Amino acid sequence: MKDNGYYYAGQIMAMSIAHGGQSPCFLSELLYECLQKGPDNVKVSSEHITDEETRSQVQSIVQAENDLQLQDAVAQAASLISLAGHNVCITLQNKQETALDLAHWYVLQRTRAPFERFRDGLRSLGVLDALQTYPLQMKCLFVKAGMALRATDMENLFQIIHSERGSNAFQDECRTLAFWQDYLQEAEFENDVSLEDILVFCTGCDSIPALGFSPKPSLEFVTNCRFPVANTCENILRIPVHAVYTTFKSDMDFAIRNSPGFGRA
Numbered sequence: 001m002k003d004n005g006y007y008y009a010g011q012i013m014a015m016s017i018a019h020g021g022q023s024p025c026f027l028s029e030l031l032y033e034c035l036q037k038g039p040d041n042v043k044v045s046s047e048h049i050t051d052e053e054t055r056s057q058v059q060s061i062v063q064a065e066n067d068l069q070l071q072d073a074v075a076q077a078a079s080l081i082s083l084a085g086h087n088v089c090i091t092l093q094n095k096q097e098t099a100l101d102l103a104h105w106y107v108l109q110r111t112r113a114p115f116e117r118f119r120d121g122l123r124s125l126g127v128l129d130a131l132q133t134y135p136l137q138m139k140c141l142f143v144k145a146g147m148a149l150r151a152t153d154m155e156n157l158f159q160i161i162h163s164e165r166g167s168n169a170f171q172d173e174c175r176t177l178a179f180w181q182d183y184l185q186e187a188e189f190e191n192d193v194s195l196e197d198i199l200v201f202c203t204g205c206d207s208i209p210a211l212g213f214s215p216k217p218s219l220e221f222v223t224n225c226r227f228p229v230a231n232t233c234e235n236i237l238r239i240p241v242h243a244v245y246t247t248f249k250s251d252m253d254f255a256i257r258n259s260p261g262f263g264r265a
Helices: 005-018 029-037 052-063 067-076 078-083 095-109 112-122 124-133 135-142 151-157 168-189 195-203 245-257
Strands: 218-222 229-231 236-240
Touching (some): 005 112, 005 124, 029 112, 029 135, 052 095, 067 078, 078 095, 095 112, 124 135, 151 195, 168 195, 168 218, 168 236, 168 245, 195 229, 195 245, 236 245
Parallel strands (some): 218 236
Antiparallel strands (some): 229 236
């Protein structure tokens, strides 16, 4: 808070999305809902409390079956209840409501100031407004959907640059293009070289940005080199023309596995 870090975090995320960079799809469902509706309009349960001791204290209040157990649970959670400013007598009748209030305070109200600075940062370039206007469409940019990169995603990503149709080179390139498609299919299910590894090799990114790549990635063919060559600034991948798939796969694997030095953009 002192260095305004939460604001800058939100601003950097907004700028990355708006300028075609990688999406910050690592927020929780709860935080995304707060950005969409506001903390006061979001329901929080004890399951959202990440601190085990605090979560256990709140759950003990809910699970109390008689007055003695409830008094015990309230005594254990006395500090939490005091910090939350909860001054209502806790009974068996209102224990559930009390637990929800405590969870809401601990998860959202206690962190309200950092949240508001983070939200202010996301207002940059209209990203927060877009999130609140189109919450379903924007959700994949902030919350990980669990859907891995697929071979078809990679195939559709590239513009294919062929030699003149009908030439001998064109025929060789068509065969190599089939090798490339088979290679992507294998990479989707094998661990030696993943689709993310291939994407990093081509572009420097391990996921496809929300607005796509600029310039659009292109796939070219080379005959004077046995290994693939990439230009990550221009998003160009040049793959070697081979007559046998096993040789193609071996050379692709070798090049991609042995060129991690550029890092990830």
